[in-house]
Amino acid sequence: MSIADIGEFGLIARVVARLENGPKVLLGPGDDGAVVAAPDRRVVASTDVLVEGRHFRRDWCTALDIGHRAAAANLADIAAMGAEPTALLVAFCAPADLAAEWAEDLASGLSAEAALVGASVVGGDMSSSPTLTIAVTALGDLGGRPPVVRGGAQPGDILALAGRTGHAAAGYTILSRGFRTPKALVEAYRRPEVPYAAGPLAAQHGATSMIDISDGLLQDVGHIAAASLVAIDVRTDAFTVPGQMRDAATALGLDPFQWLLAGGEDHALAATFPAGVPLPEGWQEIGRVFDGAGVTVDRKPWSGAPGWDHFR
Amino acid sequence: MSIADIGEFGLIARVVARLENGPKVLLGPGDDGAVVAAPDRRVVASTDVLVEGRHFRRDWCTALDIGHRAAAANLADIAAMGAEPTALLVAFCAPADLAAEWAEDLASGLSAEAALVGASVVGGDMSSSPTLTIAVTALGDLGGRPPVVRGGAQPGDILALAGRTGHAAAGYTILSRGFRTPKALVEAYRRPEVPYAAGPLAAQHGATSMIDISDGLLQDVGHIAAASLVAIDVRTDAFTVPGQMRDAATALGLDPFQWLLAGGEDHALAATFPAGVPLPEGWQEIGRVFDGAGVTVDRKPWSGAPGWDHFR
Numbered sequence: 374m375s376i377a378d379i380g381e382f383g384l385i386a387r388v389v390a391r392l393e394n395g396p397k398v399l400l401g402p403g404d405d406g407a408v409v410a411a412p413d414r415r416v417v418a419s420t421d422v423l424v425e426g427r428h429f430r431r432d433w434c435t436a437l438d439i440g441h442r443a444a445a446a447n448l449a450d451i452a453a454m455g456a457e458p459t460a461l462l463v464a465f466c467a468p469a470d471l472a473a474e475w476a477e478d479l480a481s482g483l484s485a486e487a488a489l490v491g492a493s494v495v496g497g498d499m500s501s502s503p504t505l506t507i508a509v510t511a512l513g514d515l516g517g518r519p520p521v522v523r524g525g526a527q528p529g530d531i532l533a534l535a536g537r538t539g540h541a542a543a544g545y546t547i548l549s550r551g552f553r554t555p556k557a558l559v560e561a562y563r564r565p566e567v568p569y570a571a572g573p574l575a576a577q578h579g580a581t582s583m584i585d586i587s588d589g590l591l592q593d594v595g596h597i598a599a600a601s602l603v604a605i606d607v608r609t610d611a612f613t614v615p616g617q618m619r620d621a622a623t624a625l626g627l628d629p630f631q632w633l634l635a636g637g638e639d640h641a642l643a644a645t646f647p648a649g650v651p652l653p654e655g656w657q658e659i660g661r662v663f664d665g666a667g668v669t670v671d672r673k674p675w676s677g678a679p680g681w682d683h684f685r
Numbered sequence: 686m687s688i689a690d691i692g693e694f695g696l697i698a699r700v701v702a703r704l705e706n707g708p709k710v711l712l713g714p715g716d717d718g719a720v721v722a723a724p725d726r727r728v729v730a731s732t733d734v735l736v737e738g739r740h741f742r743r744d745w746c747t748a749l750d751i752g753h754r755a756a757a758a759n760l761a762d763i764a765a766m767g768a769e770p771t772a773l774l775v776a777f778c779a780p781a782d783l784a785a786e787w788a789e790d791l792a793s794g795l796s797a798e799a800a801l802v803g804a805s806v807v808g809g810d811m812s813s814s815p816t817l818t819i820a821v822t823a824l825g826d827l828g829g830r831p832p833v834v835r836g837g838a839q840p841g842d843i844l845a846l847a848g849r850t851g852h853a854a855a856g857y858t859i860l861s862r863g864f865r866t867p868k869a870l871v872e873a874y875r876r877p878e879v880p881y882a883a884g885p886l887a888a889q890h891g892a893t894s895m896i897d898i899s900d901g902l903l904q905d906v907g908h909i910a911a912a913s914l915v916a917i918d919v920r921t922d923a924f925t926v927p928g929q930m931r932d933a934a935t936a937l938g939l940d941p942f943q944w945l946l947a948g949g950e951d952h953a954l955a956a957t958f959p960a961g962v963p964l965p966e967g968w969q970e971i972g973r974v975f976d977g978a979g980v981t982v983d984r985k986p987w988s989g990a991p992g993w994d995h996f997r
Contacts, residue, residue: 405765406731411723419718422776453717464734464820502736508776508820
């Protein structure tokens with residue numbers, strides 16, 4: 374049954390039936406707006422959009438997977454501010470001949486990923502469109518802490534990483550070459566494993582800056598360097614190339630460090646901490662902050678692409 | 686110069702330069718998330734999406750107009766909860782060959798409409814897409830009041846309207862028939878005049894239910910009737926057909942009440958109030974709430990379409 378068959382309001386009813394309201398939801402879907410708790414009198418908000426063919430392909434991922442990915446991309450931005458996600462709102466544009474079940478499964482994926490951090494899908498909008506598009510806004514709660522911004526890194530700080538990089542990019546490359554294995558890498562692309570708790574934990578432990586790695590470690594760390602007016606060096610010896618990633622890179626004739634250092638969409642978090650502060654659980658040192666500008670790898674310029682530009 | 690020429694980050698810099706941060710913005714664009722004041726420990730949030738060809742046409746409206754309309758559609762939802770809008774987030778998808786200036790002008794329109802109510806564009810995301818798409822999320826502050834939901838209308842209540850209906854629909858019909866005048870109606874389509882202040886005012890004066898009329902008065906009042914388990918009757922003698930609208934309808938062989946009662950996109954507000962309560966400024970009585978179900982016009986079924994379905 375297509376979306377056109379059941380109509381906008383029929384689809385909304387089916388989608389809302391897939392959602393669960395968590396404890397932060399004071400008024401859920403179904404009205405002109407939702408009402409969400411903002412206990413510390415501030416709300417963190419972030420928006421990310423996924424476009425078919427650009428951010429996902431229906432032949433590579435199920436609707437459930439894409440729901441998980443769309444939610445993860447947004448929830449990770451909230452975590453990267455040091456906040457706890459509370460709610461998602463979703464604008465969904467789709468061709469009218471799309472199966473209604475696809476939209477319902479997408480909602481299930483969004484709701485399930487949000488539930489991992491106690492957040493809920495509280496609202497949204499739908500429209501027909503020739504291009505399947507999913508725009509998600511995430512809200513979050515800072516728990517009384519200042520937000521951890523990109524501009525606070527200081528020379529002498531440690532650069533640290535929570536979560537993994539390169540896995541989603543390797544999975545993407547594998548799928549784009551027509552392969553379906555290794556399964557662990559393909560699954561990493563389909564559903565990122567985001568270290569959500571590491572964000573607020575970093576804030577509690579005095580992180581001086583933080584960012585969600587959505588476009589590639591070097592490019593995103595470059596945003597910290599630019600905003601903080603510092604130079605950042607990433608050490609390759611801090612990374613272990615997983616065996617399956619090394620094998621896949623060898624088979625495809627690629628350098629696995631291009632995935633690890635410049636691949637996006639795992640939604641790892643990068644943060645800087647004052648030197649000498651013990652890193653919180655889940656964080657490992659991968660570099661240092663220096664006087665200067667730009668990002669280097671083992672103190673040398675990186676010759677590959679640093680990440681992804683959504684218009685090029 | 687196209688978006689592709691200047692790239693994602695170049696475009697973000699240009700767009701952000703068009704924005705102004707209002708007093709509710711604690712951290713504006715440029716980080717993983719924005720931080721917005723939520724003084725009463727709750728935040729109202731709503732999302733609306735506009736798709737080219739479906740919600741707007743570039744040959745009918747300037748980018749500035751479309752920015753105003755996209756913001757208005759969302760800000761009106763916040764007002765319809767009885768809240769004051771504080772912030773907008775915008776997901777923008779466009780073909781890479783779109784002129785960068787178009788995107789900049791869109792940002793100016795969004796920012797200017799938000800500024801009418803003291804709100805600001807605080808964040809967003811961009812992606813290339815074959816379909817120009819603008820998804821906006823609005824946040825708002827309830828000022829300590831309960832939200833005014835759709836489900837609170839009681840038999841005996843007055844149905845009241847703030848703002849105008851039918852103007853945008855008339856302008857749309859005029860444009861779609863290839864005309865450009867009357868200018869007042871065409872302009873009403875291009876830039877709705879939303880009675881933002883009437884929303885919080887209605888909440889303060891005890892409105893029992895409220896909705897933003899985005900799809901058509903009868904259809905949207907029908908949502909109040911359905912959520913409140915009541916019947917609502919709209920009286921046509923409460924409406925004055927403006928001279929230009931009557932003339933345009935006559936020239937096109939149409940019934941102007943189809944515009945007034947079933948045309949969307951003016952973003953008027955409809956609300957119910959207990960009988961005997963003086964209506965606040967800007968509100969006028971247009972009907973009554975009864976026991977029963979459904980919406981009638983002059984106590985009879987309406988034979989035309991009640992409004993708009995985005996998938997049909």
